[in-house]
Amino acid sequence: MNIIKHICLKNKLELMISKASLNDAENIVPFLNQIGGETDFLTFGLNEFPLSISEEKEMIATCINSNQYLIAVGKIDQAIVSQLFIDRSNQPRLSHIGHLGVSVSKQYWQQGIGKHMILFALDWAKLSGVTKLNLDVRTDHHAALNLYKNLGFHIEGHISRAIKINETYFDNYQMGMNI
DSSP: OOOOEEEEOTTSOEEEEEEOOGGGHHHHHHHHHHHTTTOSSSSSOTTOOSOOHHHHHHHHHHHHTOSSOEEEEEEETTEEEEEEEEEEOSSTTTTTEEEEEEEEOGGGTTSSHHHHHHHHHHHHHHHHTOOEEEEEEETTOHHHHHHHHHHTOEEEEEEEEEEEETTEEEEEEEEEEEO
């Protein structure tokens, strides 16, 4: 699926969503390192994204050559403002489940970008044989919880002390959606 979606956002800017290309790796890694410092709702902080540009290129190449994974980017004026990742198990009994992660630059919060990125992912999932999407979200991330619930995700579990930031623990909900 090489679908490219163009969406007019609430702020009248145009968002372009597509699967990531190899050329995007050089911008995805700095983007993720930057947004890690914009919020504590991610599993990594400022400059803590765990992949190098070459490792990100390898991951994107795998995505391009397989429907096992998805890396999608949302761009405004050619700049990445959002990134989404879905991974799946290679085990036949688990390969129907996708694990979703999505991030949006703080500058563009409340513009509907997260919603459009997830809708793009749902289209990909349906075409790729994914029949269940799961995600983890902090229990105090109310904006994300509302978004996920409005899109049809349900809380399926509660993980205590899932994240530790500066000696403070935070709980996560595990959420899922049957497609």
